[in-house]
Amino acid sequence: MMNTIDLENSDVTELNQKLHDVNGTKDKSEWQILNPKGRHNVAVGIDAPLKVKIDGHVGYYCAGMNKHANVTVKGNVGPGVAENMMSGIVHVTGSASQYAGATAHGGLLIIDGDASSRCGISMKGVDILVKGSVGHMSAFMAQSGRLVICGDAGDALGDSLYEAHIYVRGKIASLGADCIEKPIKSKHQKELGKLLKDAGVNDIDVSEFRRYGSARKLYNFDVDNVDVY
Amino acid sequence: MAISYCYLLILRVDILCGIVGLFAKSPSIEQSLGAHITNMLTEMTERGPDSAGFAIYRKPVEQGRTKLTILAPSESYDWHEMKRQLTKRFECEISCEVHANHAVLTLGFDGAGVYDWFYENFPELYINSSGSTIEIYKDKGLPINVLNRFEVEKLQGTHALGHSRMATESAVTIQHSHPFSTGQDLCLVHNGSLSNHNILRENLQKQGIIFRTDNDSEVAAGYLMHRMREGDSLDEALERALVELDGFYTFAIGTRDGFAVLRDPVACKPAIMAETDEWVAMASEYRAIAVLPGADNAECWEPEPAKIYSWSH
Known part of the structure; x- marks a missing residue:
């Protein structure tokens, strides 16, 4: 059964409460949200395998803290989409503003257009696939998970990176501190291939990507520095 | 700790103040410009509930004349006396249209010397703007109250900018509100905070730029005014601002024919643009x-x- 909520006649708190009423259950019902018109916090905090479709552009923090749900936004998203996502899928058919997927622990975030600055900042296990390009400082202090960029990347990509994997198909304006290019081994091709497949990207080959990761000079304890302490 | 702090800092600075701009490409949008800018700025209330202001470009005066928008301390201000003395001093035709605590004066000359004259003779008055088409209105309070006070919904024009303020760097007063004039038919609205405004203000004061508040955005406006007086085009002044101004900002700058937008290189402050026919x-x-x-x-x-x-017409 499809549940339809029109945000012209309902507010976001009311909508989110309805979605939260099934939190912790295995409810797989489908929801359609109309007329978001840039509103903030649409469909945040879901903890059930719901299927949510949002028709239109949304504001800040859409699908934040998502757990299990499959959320599709037919439009653009404001800052902080899927922030702190734990699991599930968030799919944006348009472009995303800054810090998409920030601090997210798990799940898959797919952005069909571009993502602006700080995409994947402090990501902690989420997989993010951007079919377009990303802005500056993307994957800043990214700890784990995978960031796949089918287009170009802005300045300081992967600055102060921990153990997240970054794959870029296009040009990179500059790499951030401690982020270096690394060879793509068969295990990386395999994980990249799976991510592309999961995101429905069938027309790009894994061989077109280059891999970037941490040089591990910034965050690891170096025995040569023992005298300093 | 470091990572949480960085992230929270970005979030914190992201939500203060709202700016809007609308540029009409058709006569129907020009006719309803005031209603549209009212709707847009009202949507930015949560970002800036302290005070609001807007610049609207409308009713151009004939060549050789100047239009001033003047802010008075109260709605009961005696504009008649000011007008009498102004007419006597400059020996010219002057019209005065009062809107709440603001008045739009049209002077029958190019306005040379008028700023100094107001400063010396009517220091309680504040010249919000001068030029051939610009009018700037601002006040304390929720955006919708400010917009209603000036009946913005009824206004027509070619383009307009608006600002809703949540004060972070200085007091909540009308003079601290945006937009700030940056020269003839020019104005600035700012979402952000500058970190080197004190030293910049001192330097600009030495160059003859007068500041009426301790507001950081007024310094940005003064900087652009100074650079353009030195001969820079607006684009050149903005290119220099990228080097000289330190801090977070999204600027929208109104010009006689249109407007310009600039974000700082770190771009924490949000901005979105949209275009139709x-x-x-x-x-x-x-x-x-x-x-x-x-x-x-x-x-x-x-x-x-x-x-x-x-963009320009």
């Missing part, structure tokens, strides 16, 4: 654009850091 709009958030006719089908994009975007 009828209009070009910019705002801090999409919800301020969603209220415009045809917004659902508009082309939307986020302006890149350190890149100047401009």
Whole structure:
């Protein structure tokens, strides 16, 4: 059964409460949200395998803290989409503003257009696939998970990176501190291939990507520095 | 700790103040410009409930004349006495249109010397703007109250900028509110905070720029005014601002024919732009654009850091 909520006649708190009423259950019902018109916090905090479709552009923090749900936004998203996502899928058919997927622990975030600055900042296990390009400082202090960029990347990509994997198909304006290019081994091709497949990207080959990761000079304890302490 | 702090800092600075701009590409949008800018700025209330202001470009005066928008301390201000003395001093035709605590004066000359004259003779008055088409109105209070006070819904014009303020760097007064004049038919609205405004203000004061408040945005406006007096074009002044101004900012700059938008190189402060066949709009958030006719089908994009975007008629 499809549940339809029109945000012209309902507010976001009311909508989110309805979605939260099934939190912790295995409810797989489908929801359609109309007329978001840039509103903030649409469909945040879901903890059930719901299927949510949002028709239109949304504001800040859409699908934040998502757990299990499959959320599709037919439009653009404001800052902080899927922030702190734990699991599930968030799919944006348009472009995303800054810090998409920030601090997210798990799940898959797919952005069909571009993502602006700080995409994947402090990501902690989420997989993010951007079919377009990303802005500056993307994957800043990214700890784990995978960031796949089918287009170009802005300045300081992967600055102060921990153990997240970054794959870029296009040009990179500059790499951030401690982020270096690394060879793509068969295990990386395999994980990249799976991510592309999961995101429905069938027309790009894994061989077109280059891999970037941490040089591990910034965050690891170096025995040569023992005298300093 | 470091990572949480960085992230929270970005979030904290992201939500203060809202700016909007609308540029009409059709006569129907020009006729309803005031209503549209009212709807847009009202959407930015949560970002800035302290005070609000707007610049509207309308009713150009004939060549050789000047239009001033003057802010008075109260709605009961005696404009008659000011007008009498101004007419006597400059020996010219003057018209005066009062809107709440503001008056729009049209002077029958180019306005040379008028700033100094007001400063010396009517220091309680504040010249919000001067030029041939610009009018700037601002006041304390919720945006909707400010907009209603000046009956903005009824105004027509070619383009307009608006600002809703949440004060972080200085007091909540009308003079601290935006937009700030940056020269003839020029104005600035700012979402952000500058960190080197004190030293810049001192340097600009030595160059003869007069500041009426301790507001950081007024310094940005003064900086652009100074650079353009030195001969820079608006684009050149903005290019220099990228080097000289330190801090967070999204600027929208109104010009006689249009407006320009600039974000600092780090671009923490949000901005979105949209365009249809009828209009070009910019705002801090999409919800301020969603209220415009045809917004659902508009082309939307986020302006890149350190890149100047401009439109003109």
